[in-house]
Structure formats: C-alpha cells, structure tokens
Amino acid sequence: MEVISSKDMRIADENASFLGLSRLLLMENAGRAVAEELFRRLNGLKGRKVVVVAGLGNNGGDGMVAARHMASMGAEVCIILLGREEDIRTEEARANWAVLKNMFLTVRLRTARTPEELRSAWSELGAEEVDAIVDAIFGTGIRGRIRSPYSDAIELINRASGKALVASVDLPSGLDPDTGQPSEPTVKADLTITMHKPKPGLLAPEAREFVGELIVANIGMPPEAEFFVGPGDLRAYLRPRRPPHAKKGDFGRILVVGGGPDYSGAPALTALAALRTGADLAIVAAPRSVADAIRSFSPNLIVRTLSSDRLVPADVPFLVKLADYATSIAIGPGLGTDEETFEAVRSFLEAVKGLRPLVIDADAIKALASRPVDLSGSRAVVTPHAGELRLLSGREVPPPEDIKARMDFVGEVARELGITILLKAHFDIISDGEKVKVNLTGNPGMTVGGTGDVLTGIVATFLSRGLEPFEAACVGAFVNGMAGDLAARELGYHITATDVIERIPAVLKPYEEVELGTTGLA
Numbered sequence: 001m002e003v004i005s006s007k008d009m010r011i012a013d014e015n016a017s018f019l020g021l022s023r024l025l026l027m028e029n030a031g032r033a034v035a036e037e038l039f040r041r042l043n044g045l046k047g048r049k050v051v052v053v054a055g056l057g058n059n060g061g062d063g064m065v066a067a068r069h070m071a072s073m074g075a076e077v078c079i080i081l082l083g084r085e086e087d088i089r090t091e092e093a094r095a096n097w098a099v100l101k102n103m104f105l106t107v108r109l110r111t112a113r114t115p116e117e118l119r120s121a122w123s124e125l126g127a128e129e130v131d132a133i134v135d136a137i138f139g140t141g142i143r144g145r146i147r148s149p150y151s152d153a154i155e156l157i158n159r160a161s162g163k164a165l166v167a168s169v170d171l172p173s174g175l176d177p178d179t180g181q182p183s184e185p186t187v188k189a190d191l192t193i194t195m196h197k198p199k200p201g202l203l204a205p206e207a208r209e210f211v212g213e214l215i216v217a218n219i220g221m222p223p224e225a226e227f228f229v230g231p232g233d234l235r236a237y238l239r240p241r242r243p244p245h246a247k248k249g250d251f252g253r254i255l256v257v258g259g260g261p262d263y264s265g266a267p268a269l270t271a272l273a274a275l276r277t278g279a280d281l282a283i284v285a286a287p288r289s290v291a292d293a294i295r296s297f298s299p300n301l302i303v304r305t306l307s308s309d310r311l312v313p314a315d316v317p318f319l320v321k322l323a324d325y326a327t328s329i330a331i332g333p334g335l336g337t338d339e340e341t342f343e344a345v346r347s348f349l350e351a352v353k354g355l356r357p358l359v360i361d362a363d364a365i366k367a368l369a370s371r372p373v374d375l376s377g378s379r380a381v382v383t384p385h386a387g388e389l390r391l392l393s394g395r396e397v398p399p400p401e402d403i404k405a406r407m408d409f410v411g412e413v414a415r416e417l418g419i420t421i422l423l424k425a426h427f428d429i430i431s432d433g434e435k436v437k438v439n440l441t442g443n444p445g446m447t448v449g450g451t452g453d454v455l456t457g458i459v460a461t462f463l464s465r466g467l468e469p470f471e472a473a474c475v476g477a478f479v480n481g482m483a484g485d486l487a488a489r490e491l492g493y494h495i496t497a498t499d500v501i502e503r504i505p506a507v508l509k510p511y512e513e514v515e516l517g518t519t520g521l522a
Helices: 005-016 024-039 060-074 092-103 115-124 150-161 204-211 231-237 263-277 289-297 313-325 340-351 361-371 385-391 403-419 450-462 467-489 497-502 504-510
Strands: 049-054 076-081 108-109 132-136 165-167 191-195 213-217 255-256 282-286 302-305 326-330 359-361 381-383 421-422 429-432 437-441
Touching: 005 024, 005 231, 024 060, 024 092, 024 132, 024 191, 024 213, 049 060, 060 076, 060 092, 060 108, 060 132, 060 165, 060 255, 076 115, 092 108, 108 115, 115 150, 150 165, 150 302, 150 361, 231 467, 231 504, 255 263, 255 313, 255 450, 263 282, 263 450, 263 497, 263 504, 282 289, 282 313, 289 302, 313 340, 326 340, 326 450, 340 359, 359 361, 359 450, 361 385, 381 467, 385 403, 385 421, 403 421, 403 429, 403 437, 403 467, 421 467, 429 467, 437 467, 450 467, 450 497, 467 497, 467 504, 497 504
Parallel strands: 049 076, 049 132, 076 108, 132 165, 165 191, 191 213, 255 282, 255 326, 282 302, 326 359, 359 381, 381 421
Antiparallel strands: 421 429, 429 437
16 A cells, blocks of 8 residues: 655645645545545434544644534534634634634534643533544644643543544544554544555554554545645755754855866856855865856855866865865866866765765766766765766667656666766656656746756755755755746846846745844844
8 A cells, every 4th residue: 555654745735735736625625535434434424423623733624624514414513622713723724713613503612722621621512422523633743742631632532432433534643643653642543534645654553453444535635746846845854943053064064076167157156056055165176277266256155276277186185185074065067078077076976975965967977977986875966957867877869758758767767876866857857766756846047057057056055954865856956946937037038047046045935934133123
C-alpha cells in the first residue's frame, strides 16, 4: 500500500492550494468522507446521536464539516471544541465553525478549555450514551506530550469505547503519524478514516490496537500536488527563525569557484544570489584575470585570487583549503573550457566529494562529461540544461520533449550517476534517481544570461543549511523561478539576472520570522 509521510502530506496540502485547489474544498471533501462512512456503518444517521470532539486545527475543521454533513443526514449532532473559538488556528476551520454556529437548530456546540469544562459538556451532552464519537482532535501535526484538556478528552473517548463507535479522522489522536508510536494517552478507535493516502504510522504493528479498521478516503488531492514543487516544499524546508545568538557563518559560508578570461559576471552572480538567499559569507575563488573585476561588483563579496589567468591544476591545493572553511561549494560558472581547467575541476571534485555538498554547473558539467568523476554517495546537485545533460549522460539523443518521458530520462541518469540532477528548462525537472519533482515557476524572460548562475547560488545556500540535495534542488528551482516571475510581473520581458537576485528576499520573507532588536520598533 502506497503511503505518504506527514511532512509530504503537509507539502501536498499547501501545493494543492498553489495549483488552484482550495484547502477549504479539501476540508469539505475530508469531512464529507467521514460523515458518509459513519452513515454506512450505522445503517443511516437519522435519529442517531453523534458527538464530535474537535481540536483547534484543520483536523478539528474536518470534524466540523463532518458534523454539518451528519446533521444534514438526520443525526443529532453535538460538537465539543477543545479551546476557545477565538483560538481556532486556521481560516478554513474558523469558516466551518461559523457555519455551525448558524445551525443552532440541528447542531449543539460547546467549548471546553479546562478538564472541568470538558467533563461538564460531556455530561450535559450525554456523550456516554451516543451511537458514535468522532475523534477530530489531532491530525498529522502532533508533537510532544499531550496536555490537558486534550489528554482528558482522549481518556473520555476511550472510556466510551465499546458503547459507541469511535471513528478517528485521519489518525487516532495521540498516534505518531510516521512511526506509529502511541502517546500517553492515545485514542483507541474502532475505525480510522485517513485522507488521501495512509501515513506510515498507521501501518506499524504497534498501531493496530489504536487504528482499528483503516479506511483511505479519496478527497480529490491532485497527484500533481505531490510531484510539482510549490510553496509547501519551501515552508517544509526553510528554517523560519534564526536563533538570537547566531553568529557569522552559522547560516552558510559558500565557496564559489568560477570565472575565467572571458567571464567575470557569472561567479559574481552566483555569490550575490547566495547572499540574498541568506548565506552569511560568499567567497569567490577566481583566476587573477578576473579577480579584481569580481571585487568591483560588490563590497559584500570576498574574493580569493588564483595563480593564473584561468583555473589550473596547481590551484587545487589552495581550493581544498578554502573548501575546509566552506559549508557548501558551487563550481563552474564562467570557468571556460580549457583542458587544463577541466583537469583542475576533476581533481578538485575528487578531493572534496563527500566532504562538502556541491553544486556543479556550467563549464564544470562539461568537465565531467569529458571524463567522469564518480560522485555517487556525495551530496552533489548538478544543474544542466538539455544539451549539457545529453553530454553528461553519454546518450546520443537529448532528453525527450514529452514531460513524463523527460521525467523518466532525468531519473534514469540521476540513478546511473548517483547524483541529484536539476534539469533547467521551461519546466525544471529534479531527480535523485528515486524521487522526481517538476518545478513550474519561471518565465521566458529568464532566458537572459546569468539566471542559471543565480540558481546555482540559491541551491548552494540551501545545501549549506543541511538540506538534502534533492530538497535543496527543489526549493532552489522554485525560489529562482518565483523571483524571476516577480521581476517579469514588474518589468515584463526586460529583466536581468540582477533583477532576479533582488527579488529573492520577497519570495522568502513570507516564510520567515524576523525578530528585531530591542529598539522599540513595531
């Protein structure tokens, strides 16, 4: 049976909204599925008494929708909200609570913030003498010890088990969605209606006595929500807060190896993109022919001058020392295609593979294509366009145009080489050989030179923060494309790579928590 982790389910939920399917509709489908399952189990709901115990999040919102549908099917429905209505956490759950407040002829509402209020509501509603109890307290977001009044509610539900049918929404409250480990206490359900796909914990042996019979409800989640990159991926992988005592370097020291007699801008763009993505330091190791030009781009860049006018094998020991200080490495932008440079690239990659995460781009890809380096097992992301991928793969033909066939092609090459590939195109395709995702952000204005160098800097920064190569490549492609879309929305198809860099913060800021100093600023 195909499963989905709690993290991937949260990602898909938010990405579905990004694709145009509202969370409110997904909640509606989930709640209706619960109501219809109880209708089947109880041979109709007319005259049946049902209590819904709802938490303050979206799992509680699913229960609220179920309550409305069960009332429309003729049930006598009571709902106990574990907290104040002002504390309901999501817009979708608040909207459904507001509907229930207007259904005072058919649905009885109670709120309970304390064990005493809960026991009073439980007794008043006659919850010990009902046909069914719906557990809608916690979904996949459960973390840590279960506190009162939630623990009290779980104990009351379990006490009624055997007299009433106990149905849990998505998961029995208290059960870890990924491991199946029960908390103290955990609901012992007769029936669990899980949404979209089972969570791994539901199938664990230790979960059986809590899950009861498992039903998988189709709530209309588009398959694309799982394999298109979206804001859900960014929210899942971006660290929202910096510790107040963070020091310089904690958020990334990016080494960029690039530049040559013909190109000074490419490595500078990579480094500047890294800084705008949130890296603390960007160090550019560049040949002496372009080092001063790169310094002139910005005082924010640290530039280390190499020994020759282009990268040569004699520079490798120096680069390895710089790599010891770095938290990730980007290599390739603007290096040129001289054979000595290719030899230096391969020697450097051999020396640092497995020691630091890598982004390999542009001319460094050509160096690998001319003579491969075994990067399997290293934390490497390679960012080719279609022509470079054909060279890297050793195939006679480029990647196919059909999107599904192209996804298969990228996955196959990534698996063969043991790396993560980010294929840059109208639709970016990312694969580590096992997983495949597609990024839809970006626009034709980004054909301007330098946007690929920007992408390299973004991915390198996410790698420096501990993301796995596949994760860093996915969110890097999304952020780069979104920044390009913001630039095109403002400037049309008259953008430059620096326009994209300047809009990276606007993409990231909604997912971050910015704490100011004690200046009194609001």
